[in-house]
Amino acid sequence: MTAKSFLTDIETIRQRAREHIDRGAITEGYKADRDTVIKLLNEALATELVCVLRYKRHYFMASGIHSKSVAAEFLEHAQEEQMHADMIARRITQLEGAPNFSPDGLLTRSHADYAEGDDLVDMIKEDLVAERIAIDSYRDIIQYLGNNDPTTRRMMEEILAKEEEHAEDLSTLLEALGKKGEPAKPATRH
Template sequence: MSHGLALDVNRIRREALQTMSAGPATTRYGLDTERVVSVLNDVVATEVLGWLRSSRQALAIRGENRSEVRALLDRHAEQEMRHAVAIAGRIKQLGAQPNFDPATLAQRAHTDYSTPNDGELRGMLEQDLEAARIMVSTYREVADWLGDRDPTTRRLVESVLVDQRENADALGELLAV
């Protein structure tokens, strides 16, 4: 008995040619594209706000013995901007426009931007840990909501979730010291 895969490449080619005029492949899935884009734009806002917060806090940290913390916050900031750009790219793939409007970023984000005073290292780390845990929870819910109806977007959100979970763990370790 053969368990090999037999592909009918001619049939697949015909089907691909027939669907080319139908627009992007992503328009044929079972989710409300406008709702998905709205949710993703909120994720973009959250990541941009995280980039702003982490960047500001990394700049605010003083003292040579805090270079490890500064480097961690710089890495988080870089990650958050990469996340925002990746999610914005997915929004474009879905045929919509990413929303980077600074006038509405704070209202759309899942986290806030309040920052402790410069030099209040513990307060900064606690705020970042809270934000990371909020992102972990909200991104998990977004991924679950997407489910198998949009596996491409779900995998992207899950990859951001993995990074945020690692960030939360690293921040928690710093606070435990």
């Protein structure tokens, strides 16, 4: 039994690299359906942007006895979700697509909802639901990509790991608040 040999013909690799040079990083080895990948990534981008907006609202609206530490968690998550959005947008452009930042239809492209929550506990629950949605949908994207686009798959795996961390953080916050009693409702802003 012979082991499969690695492609060692460097001249062939060099020749292929010169062909279709206008396609940038997309070589003959790219096996995914780019249009589908770009569509999925634009949905993930919308999901991240909606999460940024929801976390930012929760950060500013958090009030009550336990709000300071929870608001800090909301802000940290908002910043990390923005980093995810930037990573996704960058990858879309690498695939010769256009990242869709248009507010028109943002909620219909997003997998997560934009739910404001009435108090601190509701805000945490809404954020946890959104993280759980992202976890499941990003896992599906990763499975779809398989070995056809390993760069996008690795990026989505990195984002998925952070979303799972966010979900765990929020779950821990809910548990801690449950032991300390219901927080006060946010102040009404006019």
